[in-house]
Amino acid sequence: MTEYQHDRRMKKHMKRQKNNSDISQIESCGNDLIELTKEQVKAALTSLFIIQKQNRTVGSRKRRRDKNLDRSLETQTKKQKQIYSNIILSDITQAETIVLAASGLNKKQMKQVKKFVLIFNCHLLLLDEKTTFNQSITHLITDEIDTNDSLVCTLTKNVVFAIVQHCFVLSYRWIIECLQQNSIVNEEQYEIEGDNIFSTKHNGPRRSRLSKRPLMPLNHFMMIKGDSRHFLDFTNSELGDLAWLAGSIYIEQNRFPNTVFSRQCFLLIEDADVRNKNMFHRCIDKGLKFLRSEWLIRSIVEYRMANIVQYHCDPFDTIDRSE
Incomplete structure (x- = not known):
């Protein structure tokens, strides 16, 4: 063995011993538990992460609490959009609760009606196909056709129902006047006088x-028939x-009952729904009056009995209207 080979073998042996000693040191370190104090842990974490300290003043904490409060209020009110600001509530106490409904108003006018409801602590019933006019409503707010304080409104179903239930039917100008004066003004000078x-x-x-x-007198019996839409698009049930x-006494059956007192029987039907000419004339001979639904609606709107002659239902043009 040459000297070169001997030196090379010795170097390999020494390197092997060194590696074994490193492994034994690692194993011995793994078996020992290293305990660190809280200060050492904090110092180690500080060296790894940059901690940005937030200096919160009293004002910032107050703003944070107010922000959280606003969020909770929004959650309670289902996050409704705020429409009005700086509203001063009126301290006027009403003798009876005012329940409003609207007819023919645009979005801008409806916004003022809602403001009125908030200020004067009233109620607003939004009418749609599922919510019909009912006896809880006290005031119906309508449009006004002309700008010169005409007190003439667009005739709608809600107007007819309001009149028959003895409600106030008022021009939208009443809402504006109350808001301007911050007080409930007298309704009579804003009461609707006519229609279109x-x-x-x-x-x-x-x-x-x-x-x-x-x-209507108590001896007026009324029946509603027909498949067609009636005047102002009223349905049979609405006319009833x-x-x-x-x-009047509303009859839902197909026959008028016998009475011991004199009576007047009315059948509200449109011309297009009368098809049996012989039956039509036999009923007229027995005293039954075939009238178009417009007669009932006009009588209610003007709140006086309209002349039945011009509203006779006569699809066969056989009735003398010269009475």
Whole structure:
């Protein structure tokens, strides 16, 4: 063995011993537990991460609490959009609760109505196909056709129901005047006097409100028939409600009952729904009056019995209207 080979073998042996000693040191370190103090742990973490300390003043904490409070209020109110700000509530106490409904108003006008409700602590009933006019409503707010304080409104179903139930039917200007004065002003000078179909000055709403009495006599029996839409797009059931609210006896069956007192029987039907000419004339001979639904609606709107002659249902053009 040469000297070179001997030196090379010795170096390999020494290197092997060194590696074994390193492994034994690692194993011995792994078996020992190293305990660190809290200060050492904090110092180690500080060296690894940059801790940014937030200096919160009293004002910032207050703003944070207010922000959390606003969020909780939004959650309670289902995050409704805030419409009005700086509203001063009126301290006026009403003798009775005002329940409003609207007819023919645009979005801007409805916004003012909602503001009125908030200020004067009233109620607003939004009417749609599922929510019909009911007896809890005290004031119906309507549009006004002309700008010169005409007190003439667009005739709608809600207007008809409001009149038959003796409610205030008021121009939208009443809402504006109350908001300007921050007080509930007298309603009478804003009460609707006419409509865009029958008459511009019949004073039906006031006549109904002041009388508080049913329009129809008790001996008036009324039946509603037909598949067609009636005047103002009323349905059969809605006309039946109107007939009952107006004071007549509403008959849902197909036959008028016998009575010991004299009676008048009315069948509200449109011309297109009368098809049996012989039956039509036999009923007329027995005293049954075939009338178009417009007769009932006009009687309610003007709150006086309309002349039945011009509203006779006569699809066969055989009735003399010269009475």
